[in-house]
Amino acid sequence: MPNNLKGKAPVLVVLQMTGGNDFMNTLVPYTSGLYYDSRQTVRITEDRVLELNDQLGFHPAAAPLKDMFDAGDVAIVQGIGYENSNRSHFRAMDIMHTAEPNAIATEGWLAKAIRQLDPEGKDVLTGVSFGRGLPRAMAAPGVRVTSVGDLDTYGLMTSVDIKEDRAEAMDIFKRFYTPAIGSGATMSYLQQTGDDVLTGIDQLQTVPGRYKSTVEYADNPIAKSLRDVARTHIAGLGTRIFYVQHGGYDHHAVEMPAHEKLLGELSGALRDFMDDLREHDSAEEVVVYAFTEFGRRVQDNGSGTDHGSGGGAFIIGDRVEGGLYSEYPSLDPKTFANGEDLEHTFDFRGVYATLLEQWMSIDSIDIVRGKYEQLQPFRVA
Amino acid sequence: MVQAVKTQTDPALVAHLYRRAGFGITREQVDRLSERDYADIVDFLLNPLPSNGVHDDEVSRYMGGESPHAYLATWIFRMINSENQLQEKMALFWHHVFATGLAKNEHVLSASNQIEMFRSNGMSDMRTILLDLSRDPAMIFWLDNNENHKSEPNENYGRELLELFSLGVGNYTEIDIKNAARAFTGWTFAQSPPLYPHGYYPCDFVFEEENHDNSEKEFLGHTGNFDGGDVIDIIVDQPACAAFISRHLYNFFVADEPQVPTWNEVAPLDPQLIDAMSEAFMNSGGDIKSVLRVMFNSNAFKDARFKKVKSPIELVAGILKMVGNFDDFRPGLSAYADSTTVVMGQKLLDPPSVEGWHTGKEWIDGGNLTERVNFAVSEIGDGESPGVQRIIDRIIDSGSLVAPEDFVDSALDAMGPITVEDSTSEALMKFARDSEGIDDRLRAVRIISLIVSTPEYQFA
16 A cells, blocks of 8 residues: 555556557567567567667667656556457457456446545546546446546537526536436436536636646647646546546557557657656656557567557556566467467456555455456555 | 428427438428328438439539548538438448548548448448448558458458458357458559558559469358358358348447447347348348338337437537538538547547447547537527528417427427427426526527537437
């Protein structure tokens, strides 16, 4: 359990790398002959990798992440997965969101965490998602969360320009969206959502005006979303779980330039985010967890890589004990899953349990449905 | 008001049919169509007229250009104005199912050609649709079939063809995927679609004989030297294909099902209707029109009022149709595709992934709901636009401004007709009482602005 946060509550930022990040080309086993044999085209050569040790090195586009790693702020969880990894994006992401690989589950793992943090569902800002669409990880019946597309223009009935008319319209709107007993499931969900919007809007509208920073983020969607997280966290609205998404990792073809661009955007945005928080003395209580739905095939297809398994994740923050965790998936073909995929070395539910129990101080057994081996990635100050 | 012609079909049912089989309808159009028999209206929708009433040549001359905005403006214009509403809706349906993304392809001409393909073959038969799809340059590039070589098969298209486009999880094996991929080796295009550095030249399908795997393959229990066409023949004969496509149609037109990947484990909401639709599919050799006819004429469809959350484009096109600013072509339409639907979670021509958009209640979260309400209120709140003027006239002409109940009823009728829950009706009544005495036209604009911000209005 984290301590010495100067009385501040721990905050978790979950960052989804959508599409299946190529872990082998993010953390490159640059001295492995098998890597070069399998990756004739989609490869990072030894002279380009940013070495971590005599076996592994970062993709050169991830230089800012490498700097953070060198500073001891990044725990790399190698070989994340589960038995019989599912190669469908849809299903694999569903599994990551619900922490349930064996059946179709409806409740998101973070929504269940929010339910524990705020059992009576009093605060719609306990969980906030920035960007397009609310992820299933944040959704569960009765759990109230807030989803914001663009923090700078967030408001309701903004076109009604006479103040009194707008106030009256908002009053009627509140009546429309008062959850009623006996409505259909989707209708009640809609009413509840409208009600939550009204509740969150007043607070979130104050955020942009209260923020000043010397950090200049790049102009791309993940940088924008992380900046929104930073601004909201710094404003001190009590949000404990944030969610952001970075799309485009499904590199079946022309992977080399596309992957480089994404890793550059991502690692730059993470660096700026942490710098921004530190500038506002708001970094220590924040941990970022960046994950993806699966790793990619060992063998490239001449231009990109197909869906595989054995991915990896990052835990980032000032209170993180930086380093390599778990084991890099074996590169011995005899151990490959389906004869062609990296076999996972660490169950993703153990990572969730680690974050929930050791960082958020939440009981994880119900959320991940059992006990899984945990990591020890946090510094005890 | 005296009705000159006897009503054949309940106006509320006509409005329901057009919210589903089209992109909404004006109240005047409801009046005209309700003079016809319901099954006739369905047949009218199923059989597009030779001319859709939109002068495509003028529209494209007006818009020109090679941007996604230009094409989407044209498409939305047709959603609003085409007589052949179901033709446009089916193009959107297949765009949902065969989700292909511009973010990767970057080739607008191929992307728009794909939608044009869905417009022309969308109500034909499943074999034609899948064969055209497999030869479509935008799809080939999107799922890397141009990288699917005899020596190095790329299974992306083979997998998604089975998982997302025809059968659904649980109806094939990993071996079937690999062999489907082999059957499509050599199906590629003459020139690569990405824009750079050559601009938007046309991009045509080619079959590279020397790059095709001409050896024996096993596929879904059949063995032979199959090519892509053979694989599609085998797929279309599967009862699983009939059930999967029927369920997709049900989910798009009738009522929101759970998300697609659960379908092999969660039973359909209405197994009887899915069975009837599947039977029509099997008996007709996969004729989509036959399946649609069974669906639209079923009582289950007629009763499924307000059971589907509108997609952003359904909401936006429906409002624009009512507001009437784009009955003639004029600038400004592209912004609706370019930003309005995007902030609500739907960027046409560019779905988030090959799985398409998550639909139903997943269209709604606090952020999206805020955008939907703000958009609808700002459009309908413009009392100067011709469609809003007509709606106001209708409310005032009904002579209902005095009694609050009549005022609410006539406003709900003029906006659909639509029906709302009691709690919503009570809130509208409160407004009707509180606003007595203000200017009639202003009062009418304000109540219809409130109606488009109700929870009910989010449903089709």
